[in-house]
Amino acid sequence: MSAILPEGGLEDAHSRSFWMPGNYQRTVQRTEDAFQACNDIVACFQERARVERQYAQQLAEWSNKWKPLVDTSPLYGSLLKAWKCFLSSADRLASFHSTICRSLVAEDGDRVRSWQKESFHKKFFGGFKESQDFGTSFARAQKPWAKRLKKLEKVRGAYHKVSRREQRVRERELHTQGNPDVAIEKQRKIQEERETAQQEAHKVRERYEKVLEEVTRYAPRYMEEMDSIFDQSQEEERKRISFLKEAFLSIHKHLDVTTNESVKAVYNELHNTLMAIDDQEDLRWWRNTYGPGMPTDWPQFQECTPERKSRKEKVKKLVEQKPVEQKAAIEKSTMIGGVKVRALYDYDGQETDELSFKSGEEFLKIEDEDDQGWCRGVLEGGREGLYPANYVEVV
Template identity: 80%
Template sequence: MMLDKVRRAYHKVSRKEQTARERELHAQGNPDVAIDKQKKIQEERELAQQEAEKVRARYEKVLEEVNRYAPRYMEEMESIFDQSQDEERKRIVFLKQAFLSIHKHLDITNNESVRAVYNELHNTLMAIDEHEDLRWWKNTHGPGMPTDWPHFKEWTPEKKTKKVKKEVEKKETIEKSGMIGGVRVKALYDYAGQETDELSFKAGEEFLKIEDEDDQGWCRGMRDDGCEGLYPANYVEVV
């Protein structure tokens, strides 16, 4: 996808600019670095800054183009969805009338047990509300459900530490993961896995996040029944 491509490009040049700034900062006032060398480092930093600004502008332009189509997409989706809703309404009304007709012809006895079943069936059929049913479907699986449009993700510089410290922190992280067993999260929306390695869940369901979000926006989780798989990071919140 073009948006992902330019986002990765922007983050890449931002890292390059950050490195150039650190080199310039280190060279400034350092008697061991020649004036010509300092000037060259400054020029490299300026070039990296210009490149980052250029790529950022392209990233913002692509993001603007993507979001510009959102209203049109929503309008067309609403139109198609309304057509399907109308067909579903007709189907519900037809079935309701058909079962009411059958119900009427079955009322041939005054047996109390049969009458109780008859009354329960009649009340159940009369409780059918096609408008409420379609409204629920629209808000749960149609245009009324929560949306997640693309948004600008700023690049954040990585923290630099000594190699020995990194190894210690990595060991501590592994030990903590082994003791705790992951982070407890709760699903914000329903999600049905599209691939065999994806995790399905319902809104409100809690499970463990056992791997943090990757650069594609996916986490790994495990349900209480032991089922494990990938899921979109923005579909859950930490409990």
């Protein structure tokens, strides 16, 4: 679709044409513009990296703020698990967005910087070698053309000048013809002046046409040389565009959370946890833990049972009933110093002469196991008593 040009638009378009002297500078300038564009791209996505880092920090802070409150929440069961999953998901997403930040800076930013260093070579006095080389090549190719254009412009100006003068003389001649107030001699001089101007205009026109023909003959060579240099600059620009396309795709890959399997896993897990909220199961758990489902000892008739004799009394009675030699053996079972043992399970003493301890607790065994499976020991605080032999192991 053609555009409507304003008055003088054709001349403006002609003056801006690539083929006119010096207008190749816009093409040469692309090198420096591309270098600056790389700086802008790096700065742009470094700022995006800061946004990702700040978002990761805010996610982590949000999660840490709410964890204590959620842990003490009155919610329970699958509903509490779902709420906690939001916080754990935020922790995982914070880690992921921190990774995005590092990728944008360490991978994408460094990649563009490295490519800049390889592709653009600064001159000592400013500018880049690449743009200077293209500028020199264009100037060299355009120099003969510019000289011819300048010559053409000069001879064209001379032709237009003499043509306007001829036109003025011709108008004067037409004005004086048939005018009785103008002397014949003056009319003759005007006629001679018009003939001289006409001859001069014809001569200058021939020179103008000759120079124009020379310029026209040289145009194909000029166009070929300029096209060749322009194609080289286009190839360099193509490489720049291709590289920046790959750089943008890399940035997109790092930023696109919709295709990241880790993020998908986070939200899938969160969704599954939310879908697993089960009102019936939560109500059943509450009923059995804090409601009517709790076990209890309903009152019932209990027979009186004789008091349990302490092992000390049993041992004393046993010793009294044994022969002398057996008494000595029993008394020998009391160990000097004791043997260190470790509790395998928790045990709460049922009688006052029994020890109570927790799994993993260590203490001393000072008497071997009797025929009823009981040993005597001493806790770290000095308390002495009985305990089941199968509740401990020797350290």
